[in-house]
Amino acid sequence: MESIDIQFDTKDFSEIFPFYILLNEDLVVLAHGPSINIVSASPLHHPFGDFFEIKRPSIEALNFETAKGICNQLLILQTKKNITLRGQFSYRPKQHQLLFVGSAWFESTESFNDSGLSMFDYAPHNSSVDLLHLIKTQSIVNAELVEVLGTLKSQKSELEKVQKELITISTSLEESNMRYEYVNKATSEAIWDWNILSGDVYYGNGFEKLFGYDTLNASANFNIWEQRIHPKDVDRVVANIQGYIDDHEINNWKEEYQYLKSDGTYAYVIDKGFIIRDLYGNATRMIGAMQDITAQKLEEQHLRLLESVIVNTNDGVLITKASRGNPIIYVNDSFTKITGYAKEELIGKNPKVLQGFLSDKNENERMRKAILDFQPCEINTINYKKNGEMFWANIIIKPIANTNGEFTHWIAISRDFTEFKKMSDSVAYLKNFYDEILNNIPTDIAVFDPNHNYIFLNQFAVRNEEIRKWMINKNDLDYAKMKGIDNGIALKRWKKFEDAVSNQSTVQWIDEHKTADGKSNFVLRYLHPYFQNNELKFVIGYGIDITERKLAENKLIAALETLRKTNLELEQFAYVASHDLQEPLRMVTSFLTQLEKKYNTQLDDKAKEYIFYAVDGAKRMRQIILDLLAYSRAGKDDESKVSVDLNEIVEEIKILFAQNILETKTHIHCPLLPIVQANKTPIRQVFQNLISNAIKYRRSGIAPEIEILFDKKDDCWEITFKDNGIGIEAEYHEKIFVIFQRLHNKNEYEGSGIGLAITKKIIESIGGKIWVTSNENHGTAFHITIPF
Ligand code: ADP
Numbered sequence: 001m002e003s004i005d006i007q008f009d010t011k012d013f014s015e016i017f018p019f020y021i022l023l024n025e026d027l028v029v030l031a032h033g034p035s036i037n038i039v040s041a042s043p044l045h046h047p048f049g050d051f052f053e054i055k056r057p058s059i060e061a062l063n064f065e066t067a068k069g070i071c072n073q074l075l076i077l078q079t080k081k082n083i084t085l086r087g088q089f090s091y092r093p094k095q096h097q098l099l100f101v102g103s104a105w106f107e108s109t110e111s112f113n114d115s116g117l118s119m120f121d122y123a124p125h126n127s128s129v130d131l132l133h134l135i136k137t138q139s140i141v142n143a144e145l146v147e148v149l150g151t152l153k154s155q156k157s158e159l160e161k162v163q164k165e166l167i168t169i170s171t172s173l174e175e176s177n178m179r180y181e182y183v184n185k186a187t188s189e190a191i192w193d194w195n196i197l198s199g200d201v202y203y204g205n206g207f208e209k210l211f212g213y214d215t216l217n218a219s220a221n222f223n224i225w226e227q228r229i230h231p232k233d234v235d236r237v238v239a240n241i242q243g244y245i246d247d248h249e250i251n252n253w254k255e256e257y258q259y260l261k262s263d264g265t266y267a268y269v270i271d272k273g274f275i276i277r278d279l280y281g282n283a284t285r286m287i288g289a290m291q292d293i294t295a296q297k298l299e300e301q302h303l304r305l306l307e308s309v310i311v312n313t314n315d316g317v318l319i320t321k322a323s324r325g326n327p328i329i330y331v332n333d334s335f336t337k338i339t340g341y342a343k344e345e346l347i348g349k350n351p352k353v354l355q356g357f358l359s360d361k362n363e364n365e366r367m368r369k370a371i372l373d374f375q376p377c378e379i380n381t382i383n384y385k386k387n388g389e390m391f392w393a394n395i396i397i398k399p400i401a402n403t404n405g406e407f408t409h410w411i412a413i414s415r416d417f418t419e420f421k422k423m424s425d426s427v428a429y430l431k432n433f434y435d436e437i438l439n440n441i442p443t444d445i446a447v448f449d450p451n452h453n454y455i456f457l458n459q460f461a462v463r464n465e466e467i468r469k470w471m472i473n474k475n476d477l478d479y480a481k482m483k484g485i486d487n488g489i490a491l492k493r494w495k496k497f498e499d500a501v502s503n504q505s506t507v508q509w510i511d512e513h514k515t516a517d518g519k520s521n522f523v524l525r526y527l528h529p530y531f532q533n534n535e536l537k538f539v540i541g542y543g544i545d546i547t548e549r550k551l552a553e554n555k556l557i558a559a560l561e562t563l564r565k566t567n568l569e570l571e572q573f574a575y576v577a578s579h580d581l582q583e584p585l586r587m588v589t590s591f592l593t594q595l596e597k598k599y600n601t602q603l604d605d606k607a608k609e610y611i612f613y614a615v616d617g618a619k620r621m622r623q624i625i626l627d628l629l630a631y632s633r634a635g636k637d638d639e640s641k642v643s644v645d646l647n648e649i650v651e652e653i654k655i656l657f658a659q660n661i662l663e664t665k666t667h668i669h670c671p672l673l674p675i676v677q678a679n680k681t682p683i684r685q686v687f688q689n690l691i692s693n694a695i696k697y698r699r700s701g702i703a704p705e706i707e708i709l710f711d712k713k714d715d716c717w718e719i720t721f722k723d724n725g726i727g728i729e730a731e732y733h734e735k736i737f738v739i740f741q742r743l744h745n746k747n748e749y750e751g752s753g754i755g756l757a758i759t760k761k762i763i764e765s766i767g768g769k770i771w772v773t774s775n776e777n778h779g780t781a782f783h784i785t786i787p788f
Helices: 010-016 064-069 109-115 127-137 142-186 206-211 222-228 231-246 294-312 333-339 361-372 418-440 465-471 476-483 488-503 547-598 605-633 646-656 658-664 680-696 755-765
Strands: 021-023 029-032 052-056 075-079 084-092 097-105 190-195 201-203 252-260 266-277 283-292 316-321 328-331 377-384 390-401 407-416 444-448 454-457 507-514 520-532 535-545 642-645 667-669 675-678 705-712 716-722 770-774 780-787
Touching: 064 084, 064 097, 075 097, 190 206, 201 222, 206 283, 222 252, 231 252, 231 266, 252 283, 266 294, 316 333, 333 407, 361 377, 361 390, 390 418, 454 465, 465 476, 476 488, 488 507, 488 520, 488 535, 520 547, 547 605, 605 755, 642 646, 642 680, 646 658, 646 680, 658 680, 675 680, 680 705, 680 716, 680 755, 680 780, 755 770, 755 780
Parallel strands: 667 705
Antiparallel strands: 021 029, 021 097, 052 075, 075 084, 084 097, 190 201, 190 283, 252 266, 266 283, 316 328, 316 407, 377 390, 390 407, 444 454, 444 535, 507 520, 520 535, 642 675, 705 716, 716 780, 770 780
């Protein structure tokens, strides 16, 4: 705009522009409006710069030229009293002066009140009215008026232009406002607008979307925002935002913190704001947006977790590129520990460096194919450490894709399972070993779980392999049903199973199976429950085919029965024969005796000798018959068992043989003997036979020393009769127990050879045993046992 020059009447001018200031080219104040005295100390005739500071526009150095340069622009002055004046400089070319026209400007009524100004310090700003006022009170030359009018006209058109511009600006403002609304609606961020002076905050729709808060109805102010910040972040964030607000230099603020959502959980947010400041740099408003980065944060945490798993796991982790040659780009510490290679020795190499002579070619080939097809794969193979040592490696590989779905890397997890392999090999070996044994013991063996179901059967339990497999997890009733056979045996075994479990002990019984040809097969069965910590774990069952044994047993029983009958008959025969023979023998003896008596004188010596031999023979025959009778009766006593005091028996015998003992100077050494349960008479006969033999078979010239000893065994008494007599050669140790067997003739030692046979028969009839230990000339010991 062109400068105008008007005749200056300070009084009139002051009425219209109470805040004007007129400056000369030295920027000394020539005149000023009356209100200037209120907002500043009177600057008249003083340099302008001493009283006023130009706040805007900023100029480097204030002088007439620079001041002239900012004519017709909005000018903000600040007085020493801290009062702001807004107006503009105009240049008066003729006078070479500058005229400031403006007014005081306040941001609040309080500051206006404090300033000391009143409404009278303000004049209407319509320049046309001002002009009319001037015209009315001021003489103005026409030419100048024309000029002024021209200026007014051009001002008007200028104003219209400005108006048009304003309309365009407001339209574009509206558009940008709408754009803001669209952005607000469309953005995934929560937009906020904070009036710092009032504390009010406008929240965009994003707040509802992201955090669930009703932004329309909710009261919103700075305090609410502060309350929703996580306690661990709030001090830091508030201090930080305050710092930015106070620092006039920085307008872009950014913070990361946790923000409370309406559902009570916290979201991780990035909050960015822009600070709007007033002319003095004071923050008046702040606009920003919050972005919910919870998912990203969780992903980061997840990644960190995965990373720590990879770094800390005991498994070796190796990452290669998926590109040609699959060079290794990462190995974790465990991998270097397992293989003995340093990281730098592996980076860039192909994982094949770990393979060697014994690596499983088929497994490697399988992995190679999987890599070509980008398929995950698991192999077990031998790998080699740096020092050449082998180890069993379990390797799992997986292709890794980028966000576009392209496979870019391979991750391999390698585990040294040498120890496990050794263990599992030996377990497999042992299993094989035991399976082999169990399958080949020619006995049917089965193991049941606590519910009667089979968990193992050997080939003898069920010969058909298919059925054997079918039986696993099934029981005997299932089997009977499947076979369509009677379930009697199954039920019987079920019951035995229960018995074995409830008694916690092995049960045994015999099953009789009828074969197709009507014969019987006998199986001796056992069920053995296995408990661990009083808990039934399994039951072992086995069956032994005892058909052969059973048949032999039956045969034996039959043979024994025949033998018993024969024996009985024989005994009866011996009894009858010996009994019946006595009578004719007595007749032979008595008639021979009669013959000798009656014809004594007629018989010569020879005849008498014959008669003597005949009578003697008959006597001996009688004795034999009596012995036979005694033997056949031995052990047949019907006496019932009583308590027999063996000490008494020995005493009775001592009395019986008193004469003999005396003559032979026999000593019988005998401790206090036990009381046994037996038939008294036969036991006395045994003691009598053995003691009398010990006296009889003494060495000539040596007095018999007889020792009776006893020992308590598990199920019997063992009594020993030890003498210091002639002894018996080993070859006769059996023979002496046979009836009528003697080692000596009658002249040497009296006797008939029946004593030991009877003794043996008695001892065996009570279930005992008799045997001899002896060396010739070293005495003899007879041992007998008497069962309890
Ligand atoms: P006997 O005494 O009537 O001959 P036994 O049956 O009592 O018949 O004895 C059989 C044989 O055993 C005797 O003939 C004798 O040779 C031998 N005998 C038995 N007891 C003894 C003993 N204590 N010392 C040595 N020999 C003995």
